[in-house]
Amino acid sequence: MPYHRYHDPRIFRLTSSVGACGTNNPNEVKSIQRMINDAGYQFATGRRLPTNGQCDTATTEAIRWYQRLLNLSPSGLVQPTDTWFIRAISEATTPGWRPSNTSGPLRVSQGQITFDAEGTDYITAVEPFKQRRYPNFSRILQWPPTSFSGVTLGRGYDMGSRSAGEIYSTLRQAGIEEYKAVLCSKAAGLKGRHAEQFVKVYGPLVGEITHTQQIRLFEIAYRVKRNEALNLYRRIAQSMPSAPAWEQLDPKIRDVVTDIFYQGVHNARALFQAAIEGKPALIAHIKSSPTYMTYENHRNRIRYLQ
Numbered sequence: 001m002p003y004h005r006y007h008d009p010r011i012f013r014l015t016s017s018v019g020a021c022g023t024n025n026p027n028e029v030k031s032i033q034r035m036i037n038d039a040g041y042q043f044a045t046g047r048r049l050p051t052n053g054q055c056d057t058a059t060t061e062a063i064r065w066y067q068r069l070l071n072l073s074p075s076g077l078v079q080p081t082d083t084w085f086i087r088a089i090s091e092a093t094t095p096g097w098r099p100s101n102t103s104g105p106l107r108v109s110q111g112q113i114t115f116d117a118e119g120t121d122y123i124t125a126v127e128p129f130k131q132r133r134y135p136n137f138s139r140i141l142q143w144p145p146t147s148f149s150g151v152t153l154g155r156g157y158d159m160g161s162r163s164a165g166e167i168y169s170t171l172r173q174a175g176i177e178e179y180k181a182v183l184c185s186k187a188a189g190l191k192g193r194h195a196e197q198f199v200k201v202y203g204p205l206v207g208e209i210t211h212t213q214q215i216r217l218f219e220i221a222y223r224v225k226r227n228e229a230l231n232l233y234r235r236i237a238q239s240m241p242s243a244p245a246w247e248q249l250d251p252k253i254r255d256v257v258t259d260i261f262y263q264g265v266h267n268a269r270a271l272f273q274a275a276i277e278g279k280p281a282l283i284a285h286i287k288s289s290p291t292y293m294t295y296e297n298h299r300n301r302i303r304y305l306q
């Protein structure tokens with residue numbers, strides 16, 4: 001599908017060093033101070049950094065704080081070559097570079113019903129991190145407001161039960177920038193209010209991922225859940241004399257079963273039995289589950305099967 005490509009943001013560049021033992025051109029010091037404040041430093045730490053062009057202890061400590069956040073050496077000094085630091089701060093402070101043409105691919109090779117149910121794009125969402133609400137906008141860090149949900153990126157990639165190494169590796173496979181993958185890996189194991197706080201602090205630094213990155217991330221995560229459903233089906237089907245091979249199930253039935261695994265399956269054996277019996281039985285199984293019906297208006301599994 002053709003889509004519009006947009007340019008990378010215009011990143012602020014230093015001409016000399018700022019921080020501990022740096023050149024500390026007052027104008028550039030002031031620019032760094034302003035960017036640190038705009039990136040949410042006061043919200044995260046409770047400390048407001050004066051924007052006065054003087055490189056004092058408060059300024060070097062603020063630089064160190066963000067360096068630690070980015071897994072950089074906390075030297076308190078920013079060099080013109082420290083593009084990772086500058087880019088992260090710039091993207092957190094200047095989301096105005098975001099293009100007015102926000103179209104991009106929203107079709108996936110498999111699991112479209114799941115992809116569509118796991119988020120929205122600009123068609124229904126307001127600009128993220130700039131207005132009070134950005135419901136279900138998926139190309140930024142988000143936290144579904146439940147105690148068992150973790151920090152989520154893209155269409156349902158929940159980091160709450162994943163290791164830091166898995167998160168970093170998967171995001172890099174999806175083509176997401178290294179510094180964003182490093183930041184997101186810090187969300188490993190966080191759920192509930194801890195995840196909510198993480199999104200508030202780190203969300204502006206991570207910013208948006210592209211449509212293509214979102215698709216790649218989804219396809220990696222979806223493939224894992226599809227294989228999980230397939231392998232469990234094959235094991236359980238051995239004790240079901242009438243069970244066809246997974247590949248012989250109706251494609252829409254396979255899609256719905258995988259979608260249920262993607263979100264969270266309850267009683268897999270009963271689910272597989274209904275899938276084997278056909279669409280009417282699978283619809284009845286969904287209707288009989290209060291858990292599945294809680295999400296039906298949003299996921300539209302029954303309508304998809306009809």
